[in-house]
Structures are given as structure tokens and as C-alpha cells.
Amino acid sequence: MVQVCVGGNSVEKKIYVHLNYTVPCVRLLNATHQIGCQSSLSGNVGVLHVLESEDNLDWVLKSGPNPPYLVILESPLFTRSIMMKLKNGSRRVAGVVVVAPNANPLEAFSPHTTCPNENSGVYSEDYDPALAHCNVTVWNPFGNGLAYEEFDFPIFSLKDDNDTHVIRQCYMEHNRAVNGSTPQYPLCAMQLYSHMSAVTNTATCMRRNDIDFSISPEMVCDPLGDYNVWASTRPINNTAKGHKMWESVVIAAARLDSRSFFFDIAPGADSGVSGFVTLLAAAHALRNATQEAPPNRTILYAFFQGETFDYIGSSRMVYDMQNNQFAVDLDNVHSVLEIGQVGLHTESKLWLHSDPVSRKNSSVLFQVRKLIENLQSAAGGLNISMDEPSVSQPLPPSSFQRFLRARPIPGVVLEDHQSAFSNRFYESMYDNAEYLNISYPPNMTPEEQLEFVTDTAKALTEVATMVAKALYMQAGGSEPQLSSIKADAQIVTRLLYGFLVRSNNSWFQQLIPSDLMSHLGKPTNFYVGVTQQSSEPTLLVQHLLANLTGSTVNITQENCQNQREDENDKENKHVGWHTQREGFCIRSTVRLSKALSPAFDMREYTSKDYSTWTESRWKSIKGRIFLVASHDLEVNPSPHRVKDNICKADLTHLPSCNGLKGE
Amino acid sequence: MTAAVFFGCTFIAFGPAIALFLFTIAREPLRVIFLIAGAFFWLVSLLLSSLVWFISVQISNKDSAAQQKGLLIFGVVLSVLLQETFRFAYYKLLKKANEGLLALSQEETMPISIRQLAYVSGLGFGFMSGAFSVVNILADSVGPGTVGIHGDPQHYFLSSAFMTMAIILLHMFWGVVFFDACEKQRWWAVAAVVISHLIVSCLTFQNPRYVASLVPTYVILFLMGIWAFYAAGGSLRNLKLCLTCKDKDFLLANHRPR
Numbered sequence: 004m005v006q007v008c009v010g011g012n013s014v015e016k017k018i019y020v021h022l023n024y025t026v027p028c029v030r031l032l033n034a035t036h037q038i039g040c041q042s043s044l045s046g047n048v049g050v051l052h053v054l055e056s057e058d059n060l061d062w063v064l065k066s067g068p069n070p071p072y073l074v075i076l077e078s079p080l081f082t083r084s085i086m087m088k089l090k091n092g093s094r095r096v097a098g099v100v101v102v103a104p105n106a107n108p109l110e111a112f113s114p115h116t117t118c119p120n121e122n123s124g125v126y127s128e129d130y131d132p133a134l135a136h137c138n139v140t141v142w143n144p145f146g147n148g149l150a151y152e153e154f155d156f157p158i159f160s161l162k163d164d165n166d167t168h169v170i171r172q173c174y175m176e177h178n179r180a181v182n183g184s185t186p187q188y189p190l191c192a193m194q195l196y197s198h199m200s201a202v203t204n205t206a207t208c209m210r211r212n213d214i215d216f217s218i219s220p221e222m223v224c225d226p227l228g229d230y231n232v233w234a235s236t237r238p239i240n241n242t243a244k245g246h247k248m249w250e251s252v253v254i255a256a257a258r259l260d261s262r263s264f265f266f267d268i269a270p271g272a273d274s275g276v277s278g279f280v281t282l283l284a285a286a287h288a289l290r291n292a293t294q295e296a297p298p299n300r301t302i303l304y305a306f307f308q309g310e311t312f313d314y315i316g317s318s319r320m321v322y323d324m325q326n327n328q329f330a331v332d333l334d335n336v337h338s339v340l341e342i343g344q345v346g347l348h349t350e351s352k353l354w355l356h357s358d359p360v361s362r363k364n365s366s367v368l369f370q371v372r373k374l375i376e377n378l379q380s381a382a383g384g385l386n387i388s389m390d391e392p393s394v395s396q397p398l399p400p401s402s403f404q405r406f407l408r409a410r411p412i413p414g415v416v417l418e419d420h421q422s423a424f425s426n427r428f429y430e431s432m433y434d435n436a437e438y439l440n441i442s443y444p445p446n447m448t449p450e451e452q453l454e455f456v457t458d459t460a461k462a463l464t465e466v467a468t469m470v471a472k473a474l475y476m477q478a479g480g481s482e483p484q485l486s487s488i489k490a491d492a493q494i495v496t497r498l499l500y501g502f503l504v505r506s507n508n509s510w511f512q513q514l515i516p517s518d519l520m521s522h523l524g525k526p527t528n529f530y531v532g533v534t535q536q537s538s539e540p541t542l543l544v545q546h547l548l549a550n551l552t553g554s555t556v557n558i559t560q561e562n563c564q565n566q567r568e569d570e571n572d573k574e575n576k577h578v579g580w581h582t583q584r585e586g587f588c589i590r591s592t593v594r595l596s597k598a599l600s601p602a603f604d605m606r607e608y609t610s611k612d613y614s615t616w617t618e619s620r621w622k623s624i625k626g627r628i629f630l631v632a633s634h635d636l637e638v639n640p641s642p643h644r645v646k647d648n649i650c651k652a653d654l655t656h657l658p659s660c661n662g663l664k665g666e
Numbered sequence: 667m668t669a670a671v672f673f674g675c676t677f678i679a680f681g682p683a684i685a686l687f688l689f690t691i692a693r694e695p696l697r698v699i700f701l702i703a704g705a706f707f708w709l710v711s712l713l714l715s716s717l718v719w720f721i722s723v724q725i726s727n728k729d730s731a732a733q734q735k736g737l738l739i740f741g742v743v744l745s746v747l748l749q750e751t752f753r754f755a756y757y758k759l760l761k762k763a764n765e766g767l768l769a770l771s772q773e774e775t776m777p778i779s780i781r782q783l784a785y786v787s788g789l790g791f792g793f794m795s796g797a798f799s800v801v802n803i804l805a806d807s808v809g810p811g812t813v814g815i816h817g818d819p820q821h822y823f824l825s826s827a828f829m830t831m832a833i834i835l836l837h838m839f840w841g842v843v844f845f846d847a848c849e850k851q852r853w854w855a856v857a858a859v860v861i862s863h864l865i866v867s868c869l870t871f872q873n874p875r876y877v878a879s880l881v882p883t884y885v886i887l888f889l890m891g892i893w894a895f896y897a898a899g900g901s902l903r904n905l906k907l908c909l910t911c912k913d914k915d916f917l918l919a920n921h922r923p924r
Contacts, residue, residue, distance in 0.1 A: 014803055017818050018811040048810045173815060189814055629811025632820065633670070 030199035042157035049073030049097025071097035083147035111427035114150035123313035201619035225533035228599035245327035270435035277346030284467035287551035299479030313614035316598035317402035339414030361411035370413035381472035460496035553591025563588035675827035704790025711752035715745035788841020792834035839894035
């Protein structure tokens with residue numbers, strides 16, 4: 004009887020080392036393209052190679068004797084030129100692993116395109132051809148567009164920890180070519196699984212979703228989307244949708260989401276968090292003033308989700324307003340103030356961007372000038388200076404552009420950059436707390452860190468005070484109240500800590516209902532995700548906004564959950580209720596509105612007007628390393644190789660041979 | 667490590683046994699039945715020994731490596747003794763069954779001799795033992811990786827396959843010698859079979875020093891083969907006649923009746 008160990012499949016343990024923390028890049032599809040990465044159904048196997056420099060690519064692409072290779076890149080080598088070369092040599096490349104560094108790199112890195120949301124903003128050929136396609140200003144000059152390329156091998160990201168150490172050691176022992184000699188078998192290899200079910204474009208995958216062959220139909224993709232969070236200073240009747248007489252609304256907008264090259268990592272510090280934290284603090288600062296001396300117009304705070312992917316949230320809200328599906332409609336909107344990226348203001352200077360085309364209309368110009376005057380005077384006495392960029396410069400990518408697409412509304416977008424972004428890590432995994440210079444003195448407990456007011460928090464508090472005062476004046480509020488409007492630096496620093504450092508802290512735990520507590524803990528991820536899964540930021544912002552703008556009411560928990568003031572109060576049309584832990588109830592006007600692109604409701608999956616982004620589904624995402632003992636890594640031909648053979652044999656008219664572009 | 671290793675190791679381990687089955691057993695239904703029954707008896711012995719093993723592991727101290735190693739040695743010895751006990755039990759069962767078969771059948775001679783039963787039951791034990799030794803390992807050999815990332819020696823799959831082949835053939839030889847010894851009441855031969863089984867099983871504790879475990883096993887295989895040959899009634903004269911195709915008994919026995 005051969006000796007067999009007790010406990011688990013010990014033969015498998017002798018062969019494979021499973022990787023614990025694997026972050027893949029996934030496939031996203033829109034009306035015309037598919038982007039992201041794909042692996043074969045049974046995983047991609049490749050011999051490990053740690054890339055030393057760009058010249059070393061020759062080994063992988065031409066001279067290495069044991070293709071296919073799985074290339075391990077340190078983050079400085081994760082550049083567009085190397086990735087494009089690997090993409091072109093994909094027959095010899097089985098996959099790429101990027102080792103995420105512990106500190107941000109020195110050089111800029113942005114996987115987004117140079118002109119974000121180019122075709123879904125307001126600047127098109129019809130509106131003003133001179134301003135379309137970033138002809139005047141290239142907003143994201145450091146963008147290398149990697150996140151919008153299509154790769155047919157898997158790309159994973161690993162942290163620089165034990166697993167990576169094992170990988171490097173395995174490579175050093177077995178795979179290194181010493182003095183020009185070829186490395187001998189057995190060689191160290193890795194297998195990565197990230198097979199994506201959807202292909203080609205959104206129309207194809209939504210059609211395949213509808214195929215009903217079996218009892219349990221297989222879905223292949225899901226639309227991206229979530230919920231927008233909105234609230235108003237005066238309760239607006241939400242059951243009666245459409246135009247409201249005598250209601251004039253000033254919209255204060257910010258975006259919630261962000262993204263990066265890899266799935267589910269999106270710290271979004273400057274591109275998202277700085278904006279909505281400022282707006283939350285401004286809403287809190289306005290709470291008392293708007294309740295004691297309500298201004299003429301209502302201020303509507305709107306936090307949009309999905310803006311990274313062709314303005315999912317704001318396009319949906321504008322669509323709802325146009326079709327009388329929202330509490331107000333576009334005729335009620337007086338003006339818009341949007342808070343963009345405000346976290347990096349060097350020399351404390353902020354810029355007020357507005358749209359040059361709509362300003363040609365004199366009444367719009369008048370309103371915009373008034374709004375800018377309000378902002379300038381609100382900044383008086385604070386440590387901020389504000390300026391306007393040149394008159395002919397268009398708006399940066401912002402949710403306000405979707406409102407302008409519907410009709411010329413006066414509005415201003417607040418940013419920390421004059422022309423191109425000052426954010427060097429726009430929509431990348433390095434746009435984190437470290438980039439905003441949020442640092443704490445050493446040896447602090449998490450509770451102390453939560454309460455410590457950082458310099459960044461102080462700066463953002465000034466901005467929030469300025470925004471609050473400007474909104475109050477824009478809404479027609481009276482002068483005497485202005486001096487009492489001040490944002491609370493404590494709140495701002497807690498918000499920054501909670502969203503950028505650690506969401507599982509005592510303040511958030513007080514605000515979130517206990518049944519949703521399990522969502523906290525991991526670093527907050529601002530990727531919008533698919534509609535079925537509500538994302539953590541939406542939840543947090545909803546409850547935070549309720550807490551910061553609402554008032555506590557002393558009623559029983561049951562009444563609170565049934566949204567009534569007492570037993571006699573059967574109707575309750577325009578306020579929302581929240582239950583909190585430790586039994587207190589808050590009455591506020593916070594609501595969620597669906598942020599799903601109208602293209603999916605109208606079933607126009609090739610729409611050019613609305614976002615058509617979907618995310619593919621997958622079965623399993625994992626990776627493992629092991630030794631291989633012969634050069635026949637794949638005895639059975641993989642579908643990849645079969646496809647290549649078919650494509651070579653003059654059947655190139657098949658769609659799969661032409662790079663899978665649907666046009 | 668891909669399909670090549672999988673098929674290679676399967677054929678190494680089971681090749682000789684399957685060849686023996688196809689050429690000598692597959693045509694006779696009675697032999698097939700007794701082979702399967704023999705396999706079942708081995709399975710029951712494994713069930714009992716694994717029950718004892720499972721209980722003793724639960725009772726023991728899981729953290730102490732020395733205790734676990736001692737437990738393993740105890741498990742191996744117990745299993746060998748149980749297997750041989752069941753071989754003896756099968757022998758007794760077959761003796762009883764033979765008398766019954768004789769009463770039932772209409773011919774005057776026994777349809778299957780005790781020597782054929784010895785061979786067939788030994789092979790049955792061998793098949794089942796080989797299956798349990800190697801199928802787990804074969805399942806893992808299909809994947810892309812091979813043993814070695816933690817420093818284990820590389821020839822794990824190959825050595826397991828060769829060991830399994832040796833064990834299957836050894837079971838067959840032990841069966842022949844054992845039954846013959848029981849017929850002639852030679853208890854020292856029975857003890858020799860048990861002791862050689864114990865030696866071969868304990869040689870596997872030498873793994874991963876595969877040479878130290880495989881070479882002695884094959885030496886014992888060779889010696890047991892010669893012993894079984896003589897125990898089954900073979901001799902140098904028979905061998906010469908068979909090899910030069912002049913053995914009249916053999917030719918007559920394979921003559922098809924008209």
C-alpha cells in the first residue's frame with residue numbers, strides 16, 4: 004500500500020500554490036466595442052518571466068524558447084508601449100501580472116483616455132465643431148487609454164506580499180537564463196482564470212441574455228448602473244412627478260464614482276471623493292440656515308453615480324426630468340453648480356468653468372455672471388482665490404454637460420485646474436489618500452486618526468464653506484444668515500478618513516443600519532458596478548446625507564420603519580425616513596433615484612445618445628503557480644490556437660478573425 | 667501534467683494486469699465472477715482498516731508529528747494483516763463454494779480448479795489495490811502542473827505508477843502461493859507471504875527516496891514470481907515445451923470442441 008497522507012488532497016498541494024489575492028481586469032462592452040481582458044475557458048498557462056526592462060521584451064516576443072510566457076511587470080513598466088507590444092505578440096503571451104507597489108509612483112499614470120466621455124458630453128459636431136473631441140483643451144494629457152484597449156490574455160494585479168515573493172523565488176530558481184544558456188525544464192509556470200462570457204458589444208450580449216433554451220437561462224452580461232442620491236432643502240412632493248408650479252431649483256451636483264484599470268479597485272480620491280465630500284459638508288453647513296430662514300429657491304443636492312461611463316446617472320436624471328418621471332422637470336431648474344475635482348488646489352486657487360456656447364445667449368450669460376459673483380463674494384474672508392479660465396475654453400467633463408445637452412441652463416463647474424487636469428493619476432489605482440497628502444502622525448490609533456484634522460481636510464472645509472454660502476445666495480437667501488454658514492472641519496476629516504482610509508470606523512458604524520454593516524471593511528471601492536449590486540458608496544452617502552441634513556425625530560422604531568410620524572399620520576408624501584442603530588430615527592428628504600442608462604429601458608443597445616456600458620459575467624477568477632516538465636504545455640489545441648489556424652486558412656471573413664470590432 | 671503523463675502512467679500501472687485479464691480471464695465467465703468477488707473482498711478489508719485508522723486519528727494528538735508517523739506505521743501494518751486475513755477468508759469461502767458448485771453442475775469434473783481460483787483471486791485483489799493506490803494521483807496528473815514547486819522530487823507520478831504495477835503483480839503471486847500453501851497445510855509459506863507483504867508496504871516509507879523503495883520491491887516481485895511459478899506446477903521442462911510450442915497438454919486444452 005503506497006503511503007498516503009491524511010488531510011485534504013495532498014497530491015494537489017504538492018503541485019500547485021494557489022494565489023490568495025488576485026484582482027483581474029474584466030471585460031466591459033458598449034455599443035460598438037469590447038474592452039478589457041479575456042482568458043481561455045480552462046485558464047491561460049504560461050511560463051513565468053519577470054520583465055526587467057523594455058528591451059527584455061525581445062525574450063518574450065521573439066527569442067525565448069518556451070512560449071507562451073506569462074509576463075510579470077513591476078508597476079513602472081506598466082506603460083502603453085510595453086502593453087501594446089505584448090498585445091501584438093499575443094500568440095507568445097499567455098498573460099500579464101502587474102505587481103502593485105506600496106507607494107505611488109513618481110511619474111503620472113492614467114489608464115483613461117485623453118478626452119474622457121468624448122462622445123457623451125455636450126460638445127458634439129452639432130453643438131460646436133470647434134470644441135468637439137477636445138480640439139481646444141486636452142483634459143487628460145497623461146491618459147494612455149490602456150483601460151479602453153482590448154486584450155485577449157488575462158491581466159491580473161497582485162500585491163507585493165508573500166505570494167509575490169514565492170513567485171519571484173520560483174522564477175529565480177527555475178526560469179532564469181544564466182549566461183545566455185536556455186533555462187532547463189522543469190520551469191515555473193502560472194495559470195490564470197478569468198474567462199468572460201460576453202463578446203463583441205452590448206447589443207450582442209443583451210440578445211444572448213434573452214435566449215431562453217433551458218430552465219435556468221445563462222446571462223452573459225449586465226448593464227452598469229446604481230442609484231443617484233438626491234435631497235432638497237425644502238421637501239418636494241415625490242409622488243407627483245413632473246413640473247411643479249412656482250418651484251425654482253438650484254442643483255448642486257457632484258459625482259460619486261471612479262474606476263481604474265483593474266476590477267473593483269477605484270480609490271477615486273481626487274476625481275470623486277474630494278467633490279462629494281465638499282458637497283456633503285456644504286449641505287451640513289446649510290442645514291440650520293435653510294431651516295430657520297428658508298431661501299426663495301430650493302437647493303437640490305444631487306450625487307450622480309456612473310458618471311465615468313458616459314454619464315449614466317446624470318443622463319438618466321435628465322431623461323427622467325424630460326419625461327415627467329422626476330419630482331421636478333427642466334423648467335424648474337434655475338441654475339447648476341457642480342463640484343468637480345477640488346482636492347489638489349495648488350496655491351489655494353480654484354477655477355470656475357462655464358460653457359462658452361450657451362453664454363452667447365444674453366439671459367444665460369447674465370445668470371452665469373450672477374452665479375460667479377455669488378461664488379466670488381462667498382470666497383471673501385476665506386483662504387481661497389477664484390478665477391475664471393479663458394472665455395473660449397469649453398467645460399471639462401462634468402455631469403452639467405448632460406443638462407446642457409437638454410437645454411441651455413446657466414451653470415458653473417468648480418475645479419482645481421485651469422485647463423488640463425492637475426490630477427496626474429486620473430481614474431487610476433494611485434488616486435488615493437496618499438496622493439491627496441492625507442497623512443497622520445505616526446502611532447495613532449484608528450479612533451485618533453478619525454478625529455485628527457488633516458491639512459487637506461482644512462482646505463476642503465474652506466471650499467465647502469464657500470460653496471455653502473454661494474448656494475445660499477444663489478437660492479435667494481438673505482445676507483444676515485451668511486455669517487453663520489460654516490462647514491465643520493471635524494465632519495470633513497471624518498468623511499475623508501472614512502472614504503479614503505478605513506470605512507469600518509465608529510462614526511460610520513453609528514450611521515449605518517446594522518443589517519448593512521457587513522459592507523464596510525474593505526477599502527472603499529468607487530466602481531459603479533452592475534445594477535443588481537448596490538455599491539457601498541451610494542449606501543454610505545445616502546445615510547450620511549440623511550444624517551447631515553435631516554433632523555432627529557422621537558418616535559418608535561416601528562413607526563420609523565413604516566415612515567409615519569405617529570399612529571394617526573397615514574400619509575407621508577415628501578420625506579424619507581431612516582432607522583439608525585441605537586434607536587434613533589431621522590427625518591430627511593434624501594431619496595434614491597435609479598441610475599440606469601435610458602438606453603436599456605428603451606432597449607436601444609446601439610444608442611449614440613446614452614451610455615450603453617455593460618459588464619461581462621464570469622464563472623471563476625483565480626490563479627495558481629506550479630512547475631511544468633515538458634514543452635507541451637497544451638497537448639489539446641486551445642480554442643485560441645484553433646481560431647488562429649482557421650483564420651490563417653483564408654477564412655478571414657469570419658467575424659472573430661477581424662479583431663472583434665462590430666463596425 | 668497533461669494527458670501524456672496521465673495515459674502513460676495509467677498504462678504503466680495497469681498494463682500488465684489488463685493484458686493478463688484480457689488474454690486469460692475475459693473469456694471465462696466463472697473466472698470473471700471470482701475475480702470481481704476477490705476485488706470485493708479486498709475492498710471490505712480496506713473498509714475495516716480505514717475505520718480503525720479514522721477512529722485512531724480522531725483520538726490522537728493532531729499536532730505531534732511523531733505520533734502521526736507512528737500512527738501511520740500502525741495503520742499500514744494493520745491494513746496488511748487485515749488484507750491477508752481476508753485472503754484466507756476468501757480461500758475458505760471458495761473451498762466451500764467449490765463443493766456446492768460440484769453438486770450443482772452436471773459435469774463430473776470441477777468447472778474451475780483451485781489453482782485457477784488462486785490466480786484469479788490474487789489478480790482481483792491486485793486490481794482493487796492498484797486502483798486505490800493510483801487513481802487519486804492519476805486524477806491530479808491531468809492538470810498542467812507537475813510535482814516539485816515545494817522541492818519534492820520530480821518523478822512522483824512515474825514512481826507511483828511503477829509501484830502500483832509491482833503491487834498488482836505481487837498480489838497475484840501472493841494469491842497463488844497462499845492458496846497453494848493452504849492446500850498443502852504449509853503454514854510457513856503463509857507466514858512468508860504475510861512477511862513479504864509487510865516488507866513491501868513498509869518499503870514505501872522510504873519514499874521520496876524512490877530508488878530505495880522501488881528496487882527492493884522489484885527484487886521481491888521477481889522472487890515471488892519464481893516461487894509462484896513453481897507453486898502453480900511449473901518447471902523448467904514445462905517452460906521449454908511451452909516456449910517451443912510442443913506442450914501437448916497445452917495444445918489439447920486449447921483445442922476447441924467441435
